[in-house]
Amino acid sequence: MEEQLEGLKTINPATGELIQHYTFMTDKQAEDSVKNCHEAFLKWKTTPIEERAKIIKAIGQSLQKHKDELVQTMTQEMGKLLKQSKQEVDLCTSICDYTAENGPKELADDERELPNGGKGVITYSPIGVIYGIQPWNFPAYQVVRYSIANLMAGNGVLLKHAENVTGSGKLLEKIYTEAGLPKNLFTVLLINHKQSDDIIKNKLVRGVTLTGSPEAGKVIGKKAGAQLKKTVLELGSNDAYIVLDDANIDKAVKHCVNGRVYNNGETCVAAKRFIVVDKVYDEFKEAFVKRMKGVTHGDPTDENSKIGPMAREDLRDDLHKQVTESVKKGAKVLCGGELPEGKGFYYPATVLENVEPGQPAYDDELFGPVASLIHAKDAEDAMRIANDSRFGLGGGIFSENTEKAFDLAKNHFDTGMVFINSFGLAQPNMPFGGVKDSGYGREHGGFGIKEFVNAKAVMQLS
The missing domain is CATH 3.40.605.10 (Aldehyde Dehydrogenase; Chain A, domain 1)
Structure with missing residues (x-):
């Protein structure tokens, strides 16, 4: 010290x-x-x-x-x-x-x-x-x-x-x-x-x-x-991305994976909790896990690497503790979740299922390439889960009914920003910021x- x-x-x-x-x-x-x-x-x-x-x-x-x-x-x-x-x-x-x-x-x-x-x-x-x-x-x-x-x-x-x-x-x-x-x-x-x-x-x-x-x-x-x-x-934040039953699943999976691992998963407005309604849950899960498994970590100067290392060793250790604590409380690892050997502060792209309140993967911000997959009954239940957070920076909605998606975003999403059928960062001509914690x-x-x-x-x- x-x-x-x-x-x-x-x-x-x-x-x-x-x-x-x-x-x-x-x-x-x-x-x-x-x-x-x-x-x-x-x-x-x-x-x-x-x-x-x-x-x-x-x-x-x-x-x-x-x-x-x-x-x-x-x-x-x-x-x-x-x-x-x-x-x-x-x-x-x-x-x-x-x-x-x-x-x-x-x-x-x-x-x-x-x-x-x-x-x-x-x-x-x-x-x-x-x-x-x-x-x-x-x-x-x-x-x-x-x-x-x-x-x-x-x-x-x-x-x-x-x-x-x-x-x-x-x-x-x-x-x-x-x-x-x-x-x-x-x-x-x-x-x-x-x-x-x-x-x-x-x-x-x-x-x-x-x-x-x-x-x-x-x-x-x-x-x-x-x-x-x-x-x-x-x-x-621990931004929620909602996938509704009329979503384009291929599009949703592509943007959700990118939203989780962009910048090595170390983004305040990253997609972190993925709330998927019952009708398309299994289809989304299978495609999402498959794509996350393809996100390989490696030297950030190598053009073949999909993600680089975490920024500091202590940050990687903290993230792994959040993952292991979530597993102890009932979460299931679908891919990743193990500390790699060798030099550098790398952490693999990870997907957790059975994520529930009381687990760090549900309650807290996981600042790294770890995705929390959450099962919802329907659109109303999905929005309830999305807002069941002390955070409120960003979020997302995937639905081919964009009018409905905009209505949900404007009137029900308790965040400062919402992305429709996409993942994005800051836009110079749009306000950036959040509510709650x-x-x-x-x-x-x-x-x-x-x-x-x-x-x-x-x-x-x-």
Whole structure:
């Protein structure tokens, strides 16, 4: 533990070997970083919004310029497949492009006539330095998601990235600076937990955003709340994908498997619980297990690998404990479920059946390539099971009656996002976020730009 306090380490999950060691900032360096970011913000907030948009656009171009380096770094640090690292960088660029194009419209003044005939203007003013605590599973996207929106809004941005993707965070800092972003406006903090607490308390920090576990969300929400600072929390989920009796089973199986194993199964909005109605349960199960058996794990730089390693050894150990605990309580392993030998933190694509309340596979988030297969009587029962969760980030419905599926999604699914006959990640023009223990606040779709602004009312009464 003493060694960890000295600094940060990145370890290649495919080999277990050390990549690099980073020394923690001193308390003064961390405090100065906040001060310098605030000073940069004071100038940035007066920069015309069209000029901000040009730099945001340039960051997207800079991401493409450094794409190969960023792809290699992300895959080396957290183990995602090279092709999925490439997809992540492209998504980040599309977020920059969308924000640059739509940000000025989202932040434009809103003029309103007052009831007595006077004039009112609502202006969206930036508030200052926003502190982001981000996870490792999407080393570039998680950072781009909150930072680009806040930079567009006119705020300054600080980043505490997950230890195991420190190199990715530092590379993003370089990419932003090369694109023309003013110095100190986006800063990566190499700090420990105590120093992080001090950042939250710092008077110059005006908002805090976290992507992580519900436990981390409760801690950070409490610390920020004690300082009367707004938070946006995205806290993961155990998303349910419902397969109804009129579903296209081939399509459902394809998307459900992809939704479970994409990014090595380490995605907050991944498909995790598969709730299948009685009429098609056996057909879906047979095809689903067959396809999951074909998801082979291996070196993430090998194009033949279907999934890479889990990001850290402790995460793999925790996942296996959840699987074994579920089996002890009645779940049945249909494929996978055994720790492989050899180097690297690999875990096989796994399917569990007979999943019931009281098992980790039903109640908790399994952050890895493990699928929970749940039998439902009918559509009503399936929706009941889907909502029988403390989480509420995303979900999915498979039905050839899309009108019915949209109705179920809009009126009955208690989540922030629902996919119909598909699996998807973030869309730049749609809100991203959840309810219940999946957190609160929204990112993307114009919503994220306004999370940390002052909706200021300016009025002239007649």
